[in-house]
Amino acid sequence: MATKRKMVTAVFRNQNDTENAFDALRDLGYPESKIDVLMSEKTRTDWYSDVKDSDKHEVGNLGVEGMGVGGAIGTAVGAALGAVVAIGTTIALPGLGLIVAGPIVAALAGGGAGAVTGGLVGGLIGLGISEENATAYQEVLRQGGVVMGVEPRLTEDTDKIKTIFENNNGENIICS
Numbered sequence: 001m002a003t004k005r006k007m008v009t010a011v012f013r014n015q016n017d018t019e020n021a022f023d024a025l026r027d028l029g030y031p032e033s034k035i036d037v038l039m040s041e042k043t044r045t046d047w048y049s050d051v052k053d054s055d056k057h058e059v060g061n062l063g064v065e066g067m068g069v070g071g072a073i074g075t076a077v078g079a080a081l082g083a084v085v086a087i088g089t090t091i092a093l094p095g096l097g098l099i100v101a102g103p104i105v106a107a108l109a110g111g112g113a114g115a116v117t118g119g120l121v122g123g124l125i126g127l128g129i130s131e132e133n134a135t136a137y138q139e140v141l142r143q144g145g146v147v148m149g150v151e152p153r154l155t156e157d158t159d160k161i162k163t164i165f166e167n168n169n170g171e172n173i174i175c176s
Contacts, residue, residue: 008161009036009129009149010170011140015047018146021168022081028160030150036102037081038120038137038147044099046144048082098141104149128176136172 012018025035039047098120120141124134137147148170152158158175165173 006176007036007128007149007151008158008165008173008175009137009147010165010173011137011145011147012168012170013140013143013145014169017169018148019081021148021164021170024164024168025148025150025161028157028164029153032101034103034150036104036147036149037100038104038141039099040141040144041097041099043141043144043146102149103151129174133172133174140172 010021012021022035022037026032120138121131121134124137125131129137141147148165150161152161162173162175164170
């Protein structure tokens with residue numbers, strides 16, 4: 001079972017709000033590598049179709065045992081979130097091709113086969129998100145939205161992160 005992390009998560013339904021929230025988290029001092037981003041492969045294609053293979057360069061590979069994980073990690077020239085999703089690792093979960101970037105990759109992988117057989121909902125529940133919220137997050141992803149989360153470094157950051165998400169039309173904000 002994955003170790004439960006203290007997280008603040010939210011869903012976003014459009015590219016502008018998602019990118020603004022991501023940039024605000026970076027301005028608060030959270031590097032891209034500490035911000036979890038989940039979106040469908042279709043959403044990535046729709047929002048970032050201009051990120052071409054020629055814009056990326058390979059910087060390594062990520063293999064996570066027990067999960068259907070594949071793809072090279074690269075970086076792209078352009079907006080910070082565009083670069084992050086360009087390097088996102090594709091995780092094959094039943095019924096939903098996802099792009100997953102950030103520390104959540106290792107957390108989901110820690111769930112091993114349980115996360116795979118339980119799909120996204122099972123993986124999120126393993127991270128401490130309620131079944132109701134995990135189901136809502138899965139539905140938003142299917143509809144083309146994005147799930148974003150971050151583990152607060154400091155207790156006082158929790159409210160700041162929540163405010164960032166609220167100010168950028170984040171929905172279903174969870175502080176777990």
